[in-house]
Amino acid sequence: MLTASAILTDGLVYAAYLFIVAVGLTLIFGVMKILNVTHGSFYAFGAYGAATAVGIYTNGDWPAALGFLFMLGFAMAIGLVMGIILERGLLRLVYGKDEVVIVLVTYATFLILEDVIGLVWGTASYAAYQPMIAAGNIEIGDLVLSNYDIVLVVLAAVVAALAYWSLKFTRYGRLLTTVIYDRETAAAFGINVTLVYTVTFLIGAALGALGGAVMAPKISVTLGIGVEVIVLAFAVVAIGGMGSIEGALVGALIVGICRAAAVHLVPQIELFVIYGVMALVLVARPYGLFVRAQPRKI
Amino acid sequence: MAHRRTATLWSLAGLAAVAAMVPAQFEVFAQTPAPAAAPIKLGIVSFLSGPAASPFGIPGRNGAEIVLEALNAGTAPAPYNKVGFGGTKVEAKYVDEAGSAANVVTDFRNLVQRDQVDAVVGYISSGNCLAVAPVAEELKALTVFYDCGTPRIFEEKARAYVFRASPHATMDSVGAARYLVAKKKNITSYSGINQNYAWGQDSWRDFIGAMKVLAPKAEADKILFPKLFAGEFGAEVSTLLTSKSQALHTSFWDGDLEGFIYQEQARGLDKRMTIIATTGESSIWRLRDKMPDGTIIGGRGPHGPLAPDNAFNKWFSKIYTDRYNVPPTYPSYQMAQSLLGLKLAYEKAAAGGAKPNADQIAAAFKGLTFTGPSGETKMVLGDGHQGIQETAYGTYRFNKAKKEPEIVDVMRFPAECVNPPPGIDADKWIADGMKGAKC
Amino acid sequence: MTPILDVRDLEKTFGSLVAARDINVSVPAHQTVGVIGANGAGKTTFINMITGHLRPTKGSIRFEGRDITGKPSREIVRLGISRSFQVAQIFPTLTVFENMCIAAAIARRKSGLLGNILTPVTSPAATSEAEAAIDLFQIARYRDVTANALPQGVRKLLDIGMAVAGSPRLLLLDEPTSGISIEEKFDLMNVVMSALKSRKITVLFVEHDMEIVAKFADRVLAFYDGTVIADGTAHETLDNPRVQELISGVRLKAASHA
């Protein structure tokens, strides 16, 4: 019983982390058909930005609760700035090229940004644990949960709800849905697809940075954290269906719970869980759980 | 017709690619007939990018930089006070260890054959050491590994040109087990969390092997192997919270170690079991008061706060701290110790006056005993190519008054107590009950 | 003599939607059959089932006496049935010659597991067939033009030519004149039909223009609501009152208003 509830809570926490990391990636893919490797850079910059923000904040004499928001805001601002530079300065030049070529453009950018991190923040690692330690923990039976993890789950739920609500009920969301569904028709109806692209990329970049920011207090912010995240986020998105927000949510939940179950029950297979689930899902449903194959047109 | 021209153009392109590499070659030709006063060239290889740069690569590089500077100035304490190596200044070329084995091997060849260095000192990843060792032998290039831990390097094959002054990783796990058993005599259960790659797997295998010998009644409960750089350890912490173990062994390093410590602390795991961090020493200056008091700390040998209180240590930690504003950690000590050993070997070989060749230096290095910032190193394993040292473990405490990390309750284990005797493989030694250990 | 195409009780449903039902048609060799019907009457579904793009829910299709029901299209093509498309399906980045050559080479490749690899694409047999097809469809002056730069009519001819380069015995043309201006339609059909006659290919073509149907078809099938409501010579079918009411009548009225 204890194990079951531990698996569930651990799975939920891990899923929250995966969802926050993957949602920006899937959004950008859905709208722009770009598999964005720089997502890993957004994550890393978000984490470094958060660490910097925490450093600034803890030197001042401000209330602790606001520190968390300051950290998220600071990181997302970095994400936005990077997003606009990349989208306007670079991606704009390669729209219309082969999907795979654009993946490589983002891969090249990722390589460059890896060294930029070293130039900006140096090679030393950074810590930003204060928000997590300040949040404290609660004991439920034998299990001790970190309040920060609970905040993480709530945050993921809020992001998911916001994404759902804004896609369904706002003007911009409906525009996005149209573009996702059929780009040419959207353009024909006079939707400014270029603007939609820019805004989407900015949101995606900010979400990537948000992922890094919320993780920063839990990890040591160090070189190379972006690489690990890319493949993780790709796997979640591929399982759920590329470009589908609900897919990212379900994919994150599946991977999260499978991984937690593996750690508790059969720790030997933990290494394979993500890729195993991904391969199985792709074999059964080539386009992921929430995306249907496009019917062939004659 | 058009195609013939294409073929010609391709030939030209190929030649151009080769030509692009040639200038470096001419440089080599120009330098070969060098005057006698030409500096000794060392290749220093460590991670300058990626996750291993901050904890190991950069401290190693910095250690090399500061030591070589002091050697060239002749300011090191005796017997290291001759300028450079035997009076000749030493020049270092720093190379990034990052990349595939193919990259590392290529860069090693470039150092030896293109840049014609006199020796290569470096390598953190055991995989890279294993890949480089045969190439070093083939090229007859003097090579000193400074940080990689696997005992396989000299157990798989006898090496003529490869040395490692730092003891191999077996010592770390055996020392951890000895300290744990000494401090917790009634231990009944322990768990382990190690990264799922060679280092983590080997560390745990040695540790559990040593525990079976030293505390046969204690049982291993949770055996966790999260993937390398997993970042998030929520499920692992939960699993461990459900365990009744009194101690937790981990060979995590840097990012994973620090992330794990933050995350377990938020959930109070260290209140339930003592953590034994075999590489903990390299993280204490960043974790500071976030490293739980009572954690058992190792530093892959007698380095940093675990180092002996000798003149070399005082000298080294002072020049390092003055330059980099942070005390040196074990990779810096390992680098310093390796360089000093190499210097002594070089000077011993150069006793005749002429510049010694690789064979002469190797012969001098073999079986050498020398003392440096981390005490005495005896090159006795692997036919005199692998060093052993004493090791030390201690208990962590953050001194709130001085605002400084401290390691108290230090126990020192003689080299022969935690290392296998010559000629016996580490795995086998542990499995057979660590016979012949002199404690 | 066995008919070249024999369709019995053919039916296709998509869930509750019936796209085709009770289709019974037998086509003797060398006949030219026109297929008419309003949009959604089941003409394209019918063609898609014969060429293996759709799998029938019920019924059987026989080609030269052999059951081909539900076989994949590439096998059906290898047996001797080719098709062209409503929107010309050509390879836009290749020239007209390359398009033809590929089509011809595929049909002439060696059999066996490695046949695709062991046959060079520019074998003499393939290139001479490609040249012949280009001449046959009178598009020689576009021989080295990249396909995406071709005018609409030439695209159509190339599309049909590629089908013919595979030496089929039965060819299905899905609206060969769609997207073509009224002035050009007859010229195009003249080129196509004489080419097919010279190769002795049995033809089934879907067409909306009744004048073209009347001029080129030996026999006309009228589709309505998923099934064949009239089958006879061009005159018989076009004069059929139900056909006039349900299919051509609308068009004639519209034409008379104009």
Place this chain on the structure above:
Amino acid sequence: MQSRASLLGGLALLVAAALAAPFLPDWMVSLATIAFANALVVLGLVVLWRVGLVSFGQALYYCIGAYAVALTGRWTGFTDALALVLLGGVGAGIVAASIGFLLARYREIFFAMLSLALSMILYGVLVKTESLGSTDGFSVATPTFFGYAPHGAQLSHWLYWLTLGVDAIAALLVGLYFRSVAGALAAPIRDNEIRVEFLGISVSGIIHTKVIIAGVLGGLGGALAAMSIGHVDPNMAYWTTSGGFVFVTVLAGSGYVAAAFVGSLAFEALRSFAVDVMPQLWQMTLGSVLLLTILFLPEGLGSLVSRLRQRRAVKP
């Protein structure tokens, strides 16, 4: 006539490259050997890229080829280089043939993702295999050549020649393949799969063949690289290794067979140079070169040749 001209050109290049070995410094020969071994993997990616597919998991075959060589040497003591290379190619080919049934159904990014997942599973298995040294890997027995066991510089020359020989045969066969029906269908399949099916040929069958060809080439490359490096480890199957191969493919372009070889050599030289000159910024250097290539040479290095040719053709 045309093919004979490029054949002669290729042959001349080959002979020149082979004869150059004794005159080049050893490190350059080793670098070229690894570059030319990797070029085979790139050639396989070119085969796939022509049909619009990119594999982010080509390291799977590379790793299989390498481990086939290393394990055979470790378990049986068999060290004949040529036989081992062929073994690596066949081993990878068998794996490619079996997973090809699955992969041939996928296109675009999904093909890339599934191949990535498969290679990462092999990576995981190897990391878990402690008896093979886990991530540390293990060393490859020194190869022999029909009983002849060269050492030192001789060994690197022989490996270099073997690599050149395998490259030449592979280039020739792939060149022939590009002229076959299956090879020539690459652009048509990319443009319009349905049309290809209606010309009477199985698209997934052709893609399956391409997956196998790329797999065999990957295995050959891995086998040669393993012998040249003298060490194998699971990192050979990691996705960043695949990423490196894709990088070189973009650098080289898919226009010419020879581009894979020149591109691979240029890449190794560039990496070596970057690590040497700016050890802290080599990723940035590589990324910038990749970016500039995509922006200004979208068809890769190969297009430089055709541009030069066009410019010459314009002049009288």
